[in-house]
Amino acid sequence: MTQKTAFITGVTGQDGAYLSEFLLKKGYIVHGLKRRSSLFNTDRVDHLYQDPHVENRDFLLHYGDMTDSTNLIRLIQEIQPDEIYNLAAMSHVKVSFEVPEYTGNADGLGALRILDAVRLLGLEGKTKIYQASTSELYGKVQEVPQTETTPFYPRSPYAVAKMYAYWITVNYREAYQMFACNGILFNHESPIRGETFVTRKITRAVARIALGLQDKLYLGNLDARRDWGHAKDYVRMMWMILQVDEPEDWVIATGKTTAVREFVRLAFAEVGITLEFKGKGEAEKAYIKACDNPDYKLEIGKEVLAVDPRYFRPTEVDLLVGDASKARNKLGWVPEYQLNGLIQEMVQSDLKLMEQDRYLREGGYGTLNYYE
Ligand code: NDP
Ligand code: GDR
Numbered sequence: 001m002t003q004k005t006a007f008i009t010g011v012t013g014q015d016g017a018y019l020s021e022f023l024l025k026k027g028y029i030v031h032g033l034k035r036r037s038s039l040f041n042t043d044r045v046d047h048l049y050q051d052p053h054v055e056n057r058d059f060l061l062h063y064g065d066m067t068d069s070t071n072l073i074r075l076i077q078e079i080q081p082d083e084i085y086n087l088a089a090m091s092h093v094k095v096s097f098e099v100p101e102y103t104g105n106a107d108g109l110g111a112l113r114i115l116d117a118v119r120l121l122g123l124e125g126k127t128k129i130y131q132a133s134t135s136e137l138y139g140k141v142q143e144v145p146q147t148e149t150t151p152f153y154p155r156s157p158y159a160v161a162k163m164y165a166y167w168i169t170v171n172y173r174e175a176y177q178m179f180a181c182n183g184i185l186f187n188h189e190s191p192i193r194g195e196t197f198v199t200r201k202i203t204r205a206v207a208r209i210a211l212g213l214q215d216k217l218y219l220g221n222l223d224a225r226r227d228w229g230h231a232k233d234y235v236r237m238m239w240m241i242l243q244v245d246e247p248e249d250w251v252i253a254t255g256k257t258t259a260v261r262e263f264v265r266l267a268f269a270e271v272g273i274t275l276e277f278k279g280k281g282e283a284e285k286a287y288i289k290a291c292d293n294p295d296y297k298l299e300i301g302k303e304v305l306a307v308d309p310r311y312f313r314p315t316e317v318d319l320l321v322g323d324a325s326k327a328r329n330k331l332g333w334v335p336e337y338q339l340n341g342l343i344q345e346m347v348q349s350d351l352k353l354m355e356q357d358r359y360l361r362e363g364g365y366g367t368l369n370y371y372e
Contacts, residue, residue: 066110220311253322
């Protein structure tokens with residue numbers, strides 16, 4: 001069998017890194033789109049890097065941007081991919097309220113640019129396309145749990161842009177018989193999740209507080225509920241979606257929903273800290289009730305969490321919980337990871353990273369505190 005070629009946009013992101021690993025293990029040649037940046041931005045895929053002077057590489061990175069059609073057309077022409085995974089996006093919901101036009105361009109029109117490049121190049125018969133759609137499309141609760149037929153009600157510039165991307169993918173499939181599919185993925189996390197998404201913000205803070213590097217964690221809406229899975233389970237499903245006979249759209253979720261407050265409680269419990277929550281709404285705080293880890297010199301009664309309204313969103317998505325029955329029944333997909341294991345992996349990984357951070361500080365190298 002000939003070696004398959006994949007093109008991943010967003011290769012430097014959480015999912016791009018896990019998907020690259022997954023496809024390389026399957027014997028693919030993987031091409032990734034990376035943005036030019038004034039600092040190195042390839043941390044998550046550096047372990048896959050191959051010296052450009054070596055022949056027959058199976059992992060190659062190209063400069064580009066989702067807002068540049070000429071670049072995307074040229075790359076797709078050169079690469080002639082069997083599969084494109086369009087993962088690139090300005091993916092932070094809160095930030096999308098600050099950069100709405102750019103988000104529409106990169107996340108919405110970006111998807112069109114990929115689809116249209118494939119069509120212009122006459123690759124409809126060869127290239128299959130995966131579009132990274134999202135549970136944010138459901139937005140304001142219409143139905144619980146959410147399935148492939150639940151109506152959309154997007155609640156952010158990000159979600160509205162992704163709604164355009166969703167429908168243009170369906171439209172190109174129907175209009176030009178392209179193998180183009182949406183994976184409607186619910187939140188998925190990992191130790192390499194971006195530091196400003198709530199799960200990673202919490203696990204980093206837990207590690208830093210335990211090690212005495214940070215006093216307090218500030219969060220927004222603690223009542224929001226999300227269906228959190230592990231990114232490794234979800235990238236496997238991205239690939240499965242492109243291996244079936246017919247192109248379709250798929251919900252990928254664990255079917256369990258958890259409040260942000262509960263995630264906080266579980267993450268602190270992972271380092272032996274029991275929290276007590278007091279107050280309501282903007283006045284809610286959490287204090288250390290007990291700490292059964294003698295390594296951490298933490299004062300009982302210390303305030304370690306406060307709500308800060310700056311993290312509230314102008315319009316919030318209150319409750320997400322997905323029903324992935326279609327993926328389970330038709331593709332046999334079941335997640336291998338549970339929430340407890342995910343939190344444990346994230347907290348333990350951040351503890352290691354923060355121990356390195358402490359070491360640098362002790363050596364006189366100041367490190368930054370991020371409070372976003
Ligand atoms: P990340 O934010 O970790 O990664 C996003 C990637 O897109 C990065 O590689 C980023 O590059 C790149 N990117 C952003 N803007 C551009 C641009 N204009 N041109 C080229 N590349 C760009 O996201 P995830 O890995 O978590 O998510 C992958 C995709 O799946 C995204 O589209 C996201 O919206 C979607 N999604 C994610 C879910 C999740 O829970 N993780 C759930 C559902 C959907 P750089 O590294 O330079 O910033
Ligand atoms: P989300 O993820 O918006 O669901 O989008 P995020 O982790 O940012 O927020 C989840 C929920 O937590 C609440 N929250 C906070 N969120 C952040 N980031 N920071 C805080 O301090 C904070 N406090 C409370 C939020 O209000 C929200 O309700 C993610 C992204 O990966 C999208 O790209 C993807 O499409 C969806 O998941 C599915």
